[in-house]
Amino acid sequence: MSSSATRFDRGHTDDLITFLAASPSPYHAVATAAERLEKAGFRQVEETAAWDGTTGGKYVIRGGAIIAWYVPEGAAAHTPYRIVGAHTDSPNLRVKPRPDSGAHGWRQVAVEIYGGPLLNSWLDRDLGIAGRLTLRDGGHRLVNVDRPLLRVPQLAIHLDRGANDGLKLDRQRHMQPIWGLGDDVREGDLIRFLADEAGLDADEVTGWDLMVHSVEPPAYLGRDRELLAAPRLDNLLSVHAATAALAAVATAGEPPACIPVMAAFDHEENGSESDTGAQGPLLGTVLERSVYARGGTYEDRARAFAGTVCLSSDVGHAVHPNYAERHDPTHHPRPNGGPILKVNVNQRYATDGSGRAVFAAACDEAGVPWQSFVSNNDMPCGTTIGPITAARHGIRTVDIGVACLSMHSARELCGADDPYLLANALVAFLK
Incomplete structure (x- = not known):
């Protein structure tokens, strides 16, 4: 990485x-990323x-998705893109349309399981509630009750x-959190409470997209603070x-050779099939409109896409010391060993040999070590937005990430150095 580039x-x-x-x-997450991009001049x-x-x-925002890009001076209409793809959603418990529930003197909140969480990780944990409220005029207001409010109590061992x-948990009966006492179910109670928290009149609220979260803050862990324990590492x-890499490239003073892009989608954890998911047209529409806004033609669009490369960045599995037999015997990614290159020949990951070369070049340029990940043949392989992006847009895509433990838990674990090693590799790639 050149001396003038940001080094995290x-x-x-x-x-x-x-x-x-x-x-x-x-x-x-989208609002926080946008605020940071604004400070970088976006x-x-x-x-x-x-x-x-x-x-x-x-940048453009649509719901829980954000796409940001930087057009350098002199960029031709056919200039290719360098994209870092990610997703903003995490497996959790989400509030139902009629949230007020309860039984036997307990007030509860009716929730639906989102994605594929480790259900037991949500038990006996202090939970807050956050999301957005939709207003009568069509606007939205973010709300975040980041204090102990709810709890999913486990049954006593007696x-x-x-x-x-x-332990076998029934997703309907066993995962409904409590948040108070009372024999009567009061319709609208939760939304009235949240409207008040957001400084609104409850009559203004006509819809909501709400979810619970662990209120235990992220923390360094280990004798030498070499680990990071936190919620939503997958995939914030x-x-x-x-976000950090794109802002660094945009403010470096050296125009990048391509047009750097960040695409953070929603709904990856349940298949990406939405207007804000990677299966939707949002990314392609944004890239095409950028070409045409610079006076380009369909031929320019085709040339730009043909030269484009996307790094699909999502967390992957570090070797688990208590379950090493679940991993491929020759691929054991370790925390603080640098970002991982994810490979699956059945295209659950989009990486191929040419993609490997792109990723290796970026890591070499940044002076960052990297590792390879492949699943044990006897274990089903997960997937990401990578194959979706490649297939939908005809864009060469490479799947990468950071190795972690406890993926899809309410609280996950990774090496404390890996986040900045990844960011340095992304800067080199976007340049």
Whole structure:
């Protein structure tokens, strides 16, 4: 990495802790990223407005998704893109349309399971509630009750003597949190409470997208503070790194050779099939409009896409010391060993040999070590936005990430150095 480029260190991980604490929902994550981009000179453009071909940093927000890009001086209409893709959502418990519930003198909140969480990790944990309230005029207001408010109580072992031999949780009956006492279910109680927390009249609120979160703050862990324990590492770690890298490239004073882009989507944890997910048209529309705003034609669009590369950045599995047999015997990614290159020949990850070369070059340029990940043949392989991006847009895509433990838990664990090692590799890639 050139001497004039930003080089992140442990201060980046300190800042990740701040980012995670401020981002208990995809909507908060997007707002937090946008605020940081604004400070780097980026400006929001509305999808409903006409776009121009001016240079500089721009971004669009749609719900829980944000796409930001930087057009350097002199960029031709056919200039290719360098994209870092990520997602803003995490597996959790989300509030139902009729949230007020209860039984036997307990007030409860009716929740639906979102994505594929480790259900047991949500038991006996102090939980807050966050998300967005939709107003009668069509606007939105973010709300975040970041204090102990709810709890999903586990059944005492005296009433389930076999709990330690195999806990089985019913997703409907066993995962409804309590938040108070009372024999009567008061319709609208939760929304009235949250409207008051947001400084609103409850009559203004006509809809909501709400979810619970652990209120235990992120923290360094270990004898030498070499680990980071935190909620939503999957995948706000990548959103934070991409935001920091894009801002660094845009303010470095050296125009990048391509147009750097950050694309952070919602709904990855349930298949990406939404207008704000990677299966939707949002990324392609933004990239095409940027080409056409600079006077380009369909031929320019085709040339730009043909030269574009995307790094799909999402967390991956570090080797688990208690379950090493679940991992491939020759691929054991370790915390603080640098970002991982994720490979699956059945295209659950989009990486191929040429993509490996792109990633290796970026890490070499940044002076960052990297590791390879492949699943044990006897274990099903997860997937990411990578194959979706490659197939939908015809863009060469490489799957990467940071190795962690306890993926999809309410609280995950990674090496404290890996977030900034990833960010340094992304800077080199976006340049």
